Amino acid sequence: MIIELHLLQSFPVSNLNRDDTGQPKTATFGGHLRGRVSSQSIKRAARDLFTEYGLDRSETAVRTKRLLDKTTDALVREQRDEDEAKAVVRTALSQLGFGVDEKGLTQYLLFVSQAAIGHLTAYCRENWDALKALGATKGAGKSTKAKLDRAGQAETQRILDATRAADIALFGRMIADIKDLNVDAASQVAHAISTHVVVNEFDFYTAVDDLKPRGESGADMIGTVDFNAACYYRYANVDLKRLTENLGDDVDLAGRAAAAWLSAFVNAVPSGKQNSTAARTMPDTLLGVVRERGAWNLANAFLRPVADHDVMAASTARLVEHFGKLRGFYGAGQIRSATAASVSGDLGEPAGVRVVTSIDEFTSTVLAGAGV
Structure with a gap:
């Protein structure tokens, strides 16, 4: 229908x-x-x-490149050290197939459910020691994406599950490197x-400084705004x-x-x-x-x-x-x-x-x- x-x-x-x-x-x-x-x-x-x-808000999604920052914030609220948390989340994202740049942004503007950050936080918490050790081995700040094994694929599917996000279901999602996460x-x-x-057309506008001394004339800002x-x-x-x-x-x-x-x-x-x-x-x-x-x-x-x-x-x-x-x-x-x-x-x-x-x-x- x-x-x-x-x-x-x-x-x-x-x-x-x-x-x-x-x-x-x-x-x-x-x-x-x-x-x-x-x-x-x-x-x-x-x-x-x-x-x-x-x-409900829980049934909608967000577009973001900031999974690293938001998940780090959630872990810090659990009394985790901020620098350690950031390194662990960075490694987790790499292991799940998402590179992170020097600014802490994922390669893609990801379309994820409201629950994704909670799922990623839980994954980091449950695998804290292993992710911390792996991150130390590979070096902090790297943005290399890992090749996913079956366990990594399953975890990525769980974290980025979209079956409860109405706007992903409506408007779709494409992740070029992980086609199983695409939604038509x-x-x-x-x-x-x-x-x-x-x-x-365009509107020519002027603006005047409210604190201009009395007696001074003329505009203090001019410009144009296009419209139709x-x-x-x-x-x-x-x-x-x-x-x-x-x-x-x-x-x-x-x-x-x-x-x-x-x-x-x-x-x-x-x-x-x-x-x-x-x-x-x-x-x-x-x-x-x-x-x-x-x-x-x-x-x-x-x-x-x-x-x-x-x-x-x-x-x-x-x-x-x-x-x-x-x-x-x-x-x-x-x-x-x-x-x-x-x-x-x-x-x-x-x-x-x-x-x-x-x-x-x-x-x-x-x-x-x-x-x-």
Whole structure:
């Protein structure tokens, strides 16, 4: 079973996701320049909301290179000597297949469960003398990774087990050197693109020293901030079968993870430049589709950019029309349900789509259609 989420969301002056030059990201689509918000920034914003929508913190994950420092801190709290603890953890990470550099950071930005640091701490505690001796033999500060034997592989699997981490199950994990720890993502997330042509602009600003002597004039700081304003089409899906498998066939956790995913993605807004733009808007048009198989990204509804003055109404009409055309051409046999809602627009009575009038009704109807 697959849940698809299609959203139309308009943002005023904003720079939600900038490139290396500080400009809002863009993409050429349908031969025209569009505003773009990367899938990575949307996923990060959604992950930050999972605990607000039904998941416990222990059921989520963290991305980090700082396993050495965090595990050392845990051992120090157990009255271990800090320098000894750091050397032991460094050796343990090497034995588990992860090199650590001079700054104490692992080679990879690891995606690990909240329990990983506790498991690693226990491993160091239980093997303290052996790890201490091995570290002394090889020399402190080395970042060489050990070749894992079966025992090392099993311990690494236990420490980095992801079957209780919903966001790893949803978004996957890749560790190039230890493929057995890879997790195939249950959720796919598209880059959001504007439904219309966009042109990036910039704001010229000045700032004045509050303590400047009276009579002195002129700005004490000047600069520019890039921005645009756009109506974005957002798309994501989640494969419930894959999600359940990734979570060790825990049907309850998979159901709560799917519900958290749905609500978090509706509410997810990237944090870029929010202190200076406060672009805290909500999606205006929502379409949730539950299907047995397949997936339809509806971005091609906007291959020809919307040019109407009422961008949201025109974009909504395009979205619903394109979905209807795909159903008519390819058939709706694989579609179990389709639910739509709009804050400001009139969706009419699209064929095969149930129109609801609140976010609670929308999410409950979509999840019920998926058997969650």
